[in-house]
Amino acid sequence: PNNTEKLVYDNGVDPAILLDSISNKYESDFIAQRGGISLLVQKDKKLNASVGLEFQNSELSGSRYYPGKTSLSKNYKNILPNLILNYKTSKSSNLMIAYRTSTTAPSITQLQDIIDISTSTAFYLGNPNLNPSYTHMFFSNFRIANPTKFTNIGFNIFGNYSVDPIGNETQLMSKDTVIYGQ
Numbered sequence: 001p002n003n004t005e006k007l008v009y010d011n012g013v014d015p016a017i018l019l020d021s022i023s024n025k026y027e028s029d030f031i032a033q034r035g036g037i038s039l040l041v042q043k044d045k046k047l048n049a050s051v052g053l054e055f056q057n058s059e060l061s062g063s064r065y066y067p068g069k070t071s072l073s074k075n076y077k078n079i080l081p082n083l084i085l086n087y088k089t090s091k092s093s094n095l096m097i098a099y100r101t102s103t104t105a106p107s108i109t110q111l112q113d114i115i116d117i118s119t120s121t122a123f124y125l126g127n128p129n130l131n132p133s134y135t136h137m138f139f140s141n142f143r144i145a146n147p148t149k150f151t152n153i154g155f156n157i158f159g160n161y162s163v164d165p166i167g168n169e170t171q172l173m174s175k176d177t178v179i180y181g182q
Contacts, residue, residue: 002029003027004112005025005026006025007066023067024066026064028062028108031059032057033058036053037054046089053082074131093142095142099138101134103132110130113126133166135162142154
């Protein structure tokens, strides 16, 4: 489990007062079980390919203990395919193609719905409704080598695409500002 405790006090009064609007105690946990199967094909020392499929069951849970008690629990079931292909086109050239999928859970800070003012230049407000992101990654490489001339030329293509990407919004404030009623 991931825990955070941020208690912020107004020290301008005596005795100091705990500020509920920007204080919190939060715990989150992400548990994933994964299993799968892969098939490896090898032919004539030129072709090497692997195709796989994994099933992932994951649970994202979070509990806020202060201020007020709230909790969330979400269960996700994902199918995660993968593919790796290596093809030796000649003694001096090779083509490699890879495709993978993965998931990434939101962090504890990204799940909290309380403003975090621990850094004076950047305030954070999370979203308890975030889902884990699901990413598709593609990579391709074609390489040609000339050992007699000590040269090696490679061409790479890389890309990824995420469903439910997790990001952060930045707002620059030039004066005191009310954010989400706080």
